[in-house]
Amino acid sequence: METEKLDQKIARKSAVVYLAITAIMALLFFVITGLMGTYSSVARIGGVMWISLLTLIVSMPLVITYMKKKIKGTKRN
16 A cells, blocks of 8 residues: 555656756747747647657656655665
8 A cells, every 4th residue: 555655756756857847848849949930830830749759758767767766765886
């Protein structure tokens, strides 16, 4: 039971972090393409979706592993 609560805590904290990273990257992409002014709205929205997907794929396993080590207190050998 204690392990399940710990796993839920890790999952919740990890989700907050990797979703925040994803949102920041998507917003950054949207702002930068808007400042450049050479891209259509469709291209910008498509780029935001693509950046969001890729950032989520990359950040999810990294953040979950980091949170597990941080919360459980395990050290790398």
